[in-house]
Amino acid sequence: MHLVFDTFKLNRLLFSNKLICRKAVTANNIPTIRFARTDEKESVRQFLRKSFFKDEPCNKYMKLITEETPICEDLEKYTLKNFDSGLNLIAEHKNRIVGVCINSIIERDKPSNNILFTDKKFVIIANLLGYVEEKAALFQKYPKVSKIFDIRLLSVDNSYRGKGIAKAFCKKSIDIAKEQGAQLMSMICTSSFSASIAKKNGFEVVYELDYADYKINGEVVLKPEHPHKSIKMLVYSKL
Ligand code: ACO
16 A cells, blocks of 8 residues: 655644753654554554553453563454554654554455454453444444444553643544545544543544443453443544
């Protein structure tokens, strides 16, 4: 796929650190958001190993990444499955990746290739994601929609959080979805923060499940920490 390079500055980004605020704002101290190149898959993987794979609420609860098991191959396969789509975004600061947004397109008549997962802990998360997709049944709910642009993953470096990077990813993804001719956008939010970011960008909740109600053999299997009470499917229908 033709890769379009796009760089735009997070000029609304407010650094709370007063020392940084006093400095003159130069291109070098504002993160930029741009398309990820397909040859950056390994750098993105390394970034996610230090962030999302450890700190996304379900991954964190399941302790998918520990000192003894620093890599979860199933999680990496799932997350980076469509990396070649050319639709992914990177936030970059001082030549370092500080945020990643993984996007993909889901087409009504092209069922995605299912991956067989074997990691017992990850299978629980993958099944929950599949369950939410099934319950939300977007192609049934929106019979005229043939192409959905899915924000699959949002991850921001811990020390860059709360500065609007995820919000900017969301906004930019809406623009890309329009350019791609998608009629709907979707996002499964396992985190209450990502759900609130999506809502502020015009997404609405079409399906919600409290983690406390997701049981296997009568037992609650995922108990992410407060305030992540539920998993939600959100859609943006104003493309
Ligand atoms: N605590 C309280 N509020 C928060 C937090 C937090 N840790 N993180 C974000 N917010 C709020 C902000 O206050 C802000 O709200 P406001 O506009 O009312 O002030 C809003 O969320 C937007 O914040 P951003 O600065 O745009 O978000 P950020 O760049 O910090 O990234 C993200 C948010 C991606 C959820 C980040 O916290 C992260 O990487 N978390 C770990 C991975 C994760 O959980 N990803 C989402 C999983 S679901 C999915 O990927 C689709």
